[in-house]
Amino acid sequence: MGKKRKQAEVQEVVKKDDTAPPRPKRTLLGWKDGAVVKKSDSAVFRNKEKVLVTCSRRINSRYRHLMMDVVSLLPHCKKDSKVESKETKGATLNEIVELRNCSSILFFECRKQKDLYLWMAKSPGGPSAKFLVNAVHTMEELKLTGNHLKGSRPILTFSSNFDEEPHWKLLKELIMQTFGTPKDHGKAKPFHDHVFVFSIVDRHIWFRNYQISVPHNEIDKVDRGGLDKMTLVEVGPRFCLNPIKIFGGSFGGPTLYENPLYISPNLERAQLKREKATKYVKKVKAKTRRKMHVMENPLEPDEFADLWKE
């Protein structure tokens, strides 16, 4: 019992340390912040990121589950009701973001019940990026054994090729700001037990989420053996983002980047269909070729043709 209390005390200490930046003094009229902020130079920066997460109407259940998974991974997000995906959705979304006091938005747009697009935007000033989401596996359907605290801050790992080109750099910054949980966020827990992977393979951004499991008795001596014994267990979800376009503003503005290799899924399907449809044409073509060949090379008259006639 005594032991437990000790640990609880330790935790308290931790929390105190976590909320180390000195709070502004409370006055009768409110927070007395102006002077205090200037005092502490290191604490000037405070991440107040809030992410609005919504989806379009008529979204697929699978994609909706993916969205819910993302919501459960981001303690600093606010979920809003579905939005009609019309031409004017940008304006409505910007409005909603402003109303909900958010600074960025993740908008899951489902089209034709099968294609999922993800909009990632910084709200008032932009930029915004549009992705096609491939290879979606939700937490529910992936029977993965990993699990981690809800609200613990993730460690974000990026593959090095994010720093190679300007548009990847911008996307990295965007992802870092939206997916990273702000330090000292109210719902965040002061431990780190999961890690996000953002990796560019084949010009797509792949997302994975792993639980960090360290053997319990090793916790106190992580510096010695614990780091080597650490293992990762995947938690899910999985998805793969194919960047389509990057715009200067939020849901609009000048186009800054276009993916030259992007083929819209509609076009892809049309191609497949057309390939199938050409089956008959090919057959007819082969037939006529044969006919032409026969006509061009007529058989020589058979000299033994009327040998048995008499």
Added chain:
Amino acid sequence: MGAFKKDKTMDEDDLSDVEEELESKSDSEQELVPLKEPSKDVVYNEDGLLEKLEDIAWPENVDWMHKLTIDHEQAADIDVEDDLAREMAFYTQALDGTRKAFANLQSIGLPFLRPPDYYAEMVKSDTHMLKVKSKLLVEKKKIEEAEERKKAREAKKIAKEVQAQKNKERAKRKKEDIESVKKWRKQRQQSGFAKGKDEDPGFNFDEGNSFERSKKKRPGVAPGDRSGGFKKQGWNKKRDHRESKFGHGGRKGMKKQNTAESTNDFKNFNKGERKK
């Protein structure tokens, strides 16, 4: 000749049609092909991108604790189609990143790992984890069952072989026995059926039908027994008898037929009763 001409004209018509179709198809192919290559007239505003990056980026001297980002040097070529290699690359990235991050966190000096007695809401609910567990168990069971089936199949195979071996041996022995009888006969014929030490051929037929199976369908079971020979094993004699008499299965006919003893047995007839 006329027919031929007609054919030819038709052919020409067909050909022209097909050629048209081919042209249209090649048109469509021309549409298709460039999609697989990078299109050239795309927007790529490098300055704009960098400007935007500067706009949204956090100040340079931000503490790492705010970002928690780790860069990982990725292996040069990862085959996207190879699931295992790809996932392995992600895993190594995560592991490497975690190691670096933990080193950083440790240098800050605050505890960062969840103590074992700290319970809080998890991302996956308990019911979900139970489902995962049950799924794992089911998979394990499936594998075990498959293995068992495999084993049984192999055992069956072996048993079959053994049986075949036995049959072979039996046939061989039978043949040998017959041979030896013939040999003995010949010897006796040659010696003019003289009684002597050749009298006993050295067989012992009493030993039983060594090479023949018993003709009884149910060896060791009485013909009228309906219990299939289980009568012997029982402990309640009366019950057993009743079972063998009235139980399921077996032929009833045998019971109702007379035998040599039963014809002569008048024990059950009450002679006096009728006369009265």
